[in-house]
Amino acid sequence: xxxxxxxxxxxxxxxxxxxxxxxxxxxxxxxxxxxxxxxxxxxxxxxxxxxxxxxxxxxxxxxxxxxxxxxxxxxxxxxxxxxxxxxxxxxxxxxxxxxxxxxxxxxxxxxxxxxxxxxxxxxxxxxxxxxxxxxxxxxxx
Numbered sequence: 690x691x692x693x694x695x696x697x698x699x700x701x702x703x704x705x706x707x708x709x710x711x712x713x714x715x716x717x718x719x720x721x722x723x724x725x726x727x728x729x730x731x732x733x734x735x736x737x738x739x740x741x742x743x744x745x746x747x748x749x750x751x752x753x754x755x756x757x758x759x760x761x762x763x764x765x766x767x768x769x770x771x772x773x774x775x776x777x778x779x780x781x782x783x784x785x786x787x788x789x790x791x792x793x794x795x796x797x798x799x800x801x802x803x804x805x806x807x808x809x810x811x812x813x814x815x816x817x818x819x820x821x822x823x824x825x826x827x828x829x830x
Contacts (some may be wrong), residue, residue: 690793690825698722698731718806723824725799727754742805745790748781749788750803757798760788761811763777786811789818822825
């Protein structure tokens with residue numbers, strides 16, 4: 690697989706919901722999955738998730754895929770190099786944890802996941818991205 694599919698995006702979003710329910714107390718959040726070019730494939734805002742996640746969460750996924758690193762790592766780069774985010778000339782870039790690239794079995798970026806509305810956004814996004822290869826190998830149910 691060289692690009693995220695809607696079927697895989699749905700599996701990842703479902704996994705994110707199950708993960709948050711099981712390990713983080715069923716808190717409301719939003720999840721966004723984008724393809725390898727940064728185009729939104731899926732967005733899901735759970736009931737009660739903060740309204741600001743509607744724009745912010747897809748932008749976390751977009752930033753992660755366009756930069757090829759997690760948004761937490763991107764934030765650290767901004768801080769370490771004393772860079773203004775405007776330097777990158779992309780209004781959709783965000784420097785907040787919660788966006789993580791998704792890799793295929795050949796370690797190529799095929800998309801990204803964004804999580805918003807949780808204190809543990811970056812941690813949840815990393816766990817969701819980590820299962821993408823396994824979920825892509827499952828047959829559609």
